[in-house]
Amino acid sequence: MPEINVTPLGAGQDVGRSCILVSIGGKNIMLDCGMHMGYNDDRRFPDFSYITQNGRLTDFLDCVIISHFHLDHCGALPYMSEMVGYDGPIYMTHPTKAICPILLEDFRKITVDKKGETNFFTSQMIKDCMKKVVPLNLHQTVQVDDELEIKAYYAGHVLGAAMVHIKVGSESVVYTVSRNKHAATAWIDKCRPDILISESTYATTIRDSKRCRERDFLKKVHESIERGGKVLIPVFALGRAQELCILLETFWERMNLKAPIYFSTGLTEKANHYYKLFITWTNQKIRKTFVQRNMFEFKHIKAFDRSYADNPGPMLIGKFKRQCSVIMPGYCVQGTIGHKILNGQRKLEMEGRATLDVKLQVEYMSFSAHADAKGIMQLIRMAEPRNMLLVHGEAVKMEFLKGKIEQEFNCYMPANGETATITTNPSVPVDISLSLLKREMALGGSLPDPKKPRTMHGTLIMKENSLKLVSSEQALKELGLNEHQLRFTCRVQLQDPHSDPDTLHRIYTHLKSVLKGYTIQHLPDGTVMVESIVIKVSSSAEDSNAKVLLLSWSYQDEDLGSFLSTLLKKGLPSGLC
């Protein structure tokens, strides 16, 4: 039976170091190559020894596909390609390709330079690894080779995140990490892959509405301003900056607020640049407003100059006193000041040994967009996969979700190193010649039915990409070949004193009693026929009491022919008349 094998090397019944091997139609694909952020030793890398104990991975993998730039999905990529060894193509979207090396380098710096670890990839390795990257455009089919094709779709989540559709022949797999509401869903509607691989991490979350998050954000901002304080909002995420600006601008208008809002200019140009580069990757809302107005042409939001910091009165962004606040709208990487402040640190050590006291109020607000329980079920029901496979979740916390999915679909949940073998039932469409179809229909019986398959005989012609079923005569004609008939002949020695005709008659009687249900004829030309098998009797030249039986049959009656020759070799029973 044809099958697809899926083996997680990381994120199987676990969270972190996402790395999933898929074997489909003879092709081996690695989905993601992440780092487990919770370990400091080799456990942070996926276990590549599963693929091969020694040697490079190039021979064993047809391609690697990276879904998005988070380190638990791409953090082990330079290690895999440069330290273990892989020279084949690595596919990822353009934004992922732009952002990955930045995060990898940051991470390398913190791990090697700050923490002093040694068995780690170098800056050069990151560069060499990125040279192997083949960028993907959305909705564009990429032929990895003659048989394997892949296509990327918008997944929402973070900038550049993609859902991937992998196809070999008529078998397909879709891989998705946390899809959010804004992901393009039309394409996935009833795409019916053989397997849908999805993360289960957020399947147990029920998200608070975006509206409430925005409400809290505006409430904090408003309270600070009312107290006469200043508010600083450090923003890294590209889409967030603009979204928050629009939100604040609209709020200011509605509430008739006068306090100035400043935006750091350093970020402006870089942000604008990246924006233009990746505009197709942002959601509809941002794209629409970006087109309508330049990002920084707001009424209440102005470019920031350091000298403003000392201005009296409330403002958004500036020098900090106790009534001031910092609102962090996103995740801060470990090792940064932001991360320390969010962990409650009130004293910061700066370079040059100076310490700063954190006196202002800190607010951490999460605006990150990822799917939740409802989102995952929606995705599964839309895609209608033949099988579902869950990764990136702890086994204990996935049982309920598995049970829920199993009410409608098959569901697998392999652990790291465990292979889930999924049998597929690929239907291969074949054209049938009209004459062959007519002949089959003339044989009678019920009409062809998917539940009651009917065996039929014909010749399959595979020409380029088309498959055709024709009758054997037509096939021979097309090929310009003659039809050959095969007949087998066999001689059997028999001890029998009777005359030739008598012996023949005795054979006829014997066969009639043994082979009930078969057509047995004693023909006037001196032969006995059993179906198409011809039996002749002649006297032996050497021995007068011996007879030589000549049996001949066409290849269709091979079985019966062999049976008859074995039977007759045993001789005739004595009681025959």
Place this chain on the structure above:
Amino acid sequence: MEDAEFDDILDDWFIESLKTYKDLHVYQLEHPTQVIEWTSEKTVCVAGYSLSKNEILELRLPLKLFADENKGLCAERDFKVAHGGFTDGPVRRLRHIPGTRCVVTNDGLSSDLQVWDLGGDDSDVIRRTGSIAGRRNVSERGSRIAARLSSPPQILHGAQSSDIQLTELTSGRTLYKLETDSADPLSSLQFVTDAVFLAGCSNGSVCVADTRTSAAPQLSPPPASSGDSVLWWADASVGPHPSSCRVIRLSSSGQAVVSDLRKLGGGAVCQAQLDVQTRCCNLDHVRVSWAPMLDDCISVSGFGGVVQIYTTCGWSMELQERQPLFQHRGHVVSSQQTDDSVPVFTTAHIWHPERPRTLLSAASDGSVHVWDWVDPEQSAAGSPIPRT
């Protein structure tokens, strides 16, 4: 709604909410729930009520709600599905057995109860472990369920006043049966002390009995003004504070009557005509509840899409119209319902046992809100005072 332009989002209710709520969380379940029940300090149980298969979920409340000191540093504002299970029928009543990881449910179609194990750390699946037979096979409104801490665990249940019994959970043994002549359908059942319980009937009468004795229950007939087609719901306020031993009865026409629990026969203490604005023809989901941590404060839901908070301070024997102190209109304003012909209505609400002004409410569109309202009356007189 998520795709609306920012201008639409900044509607009046939204802007108002900056001042009228301290905390506000809005969630969307896959299926609406009619039950919200605390199973621990930080977890609640909800369940679906469609006629076929449903899910029971134990949800962990967002960490942000409980982070008092470092609230700002906690971004976690989502519900977590801690445990989940599947039922074969609707869940119309759900009660947690204190001191255990068990909940008991009733489908509203018969008086039988289903017993479930919520599960621990080793599994996230809620499993059915048994059932308890009720006293009648078919029941129009199903059984009401009550429980309090006891060892071994026990469950008080019944569909009408003549059916009420106390059953031991593990053995199924009946420990007590209420002996009464009347067979009125129940609309509420709760323990007021370890042994004493209150049963509210939908005709407006209440009875108080002690499970330790077979003495006749104390009965209070329906309030005088009650008509034939009027339905009633009740809630008793429990606690050591003397003023907290009260019963409130609410009618389908919005009449609220307060009585002293210790002197049931003595008639009403005060009453009021509430502005319930009935929008529903089906009043299966009405809830009235005393606030556990505020004096003289009640909540009402189920008449439409709103949860109302009233203060009973200043109520007299005169049937005067009273306006709510606060209204949570979130379910109506943020409705995710696609079918506009059927208005959204609230299906359940519950107070947080310790945070004075925090409530959870659910509605027919699957929404669940967690909200901490700001008392609009800043003056000392007439505003509910949190208990110390």
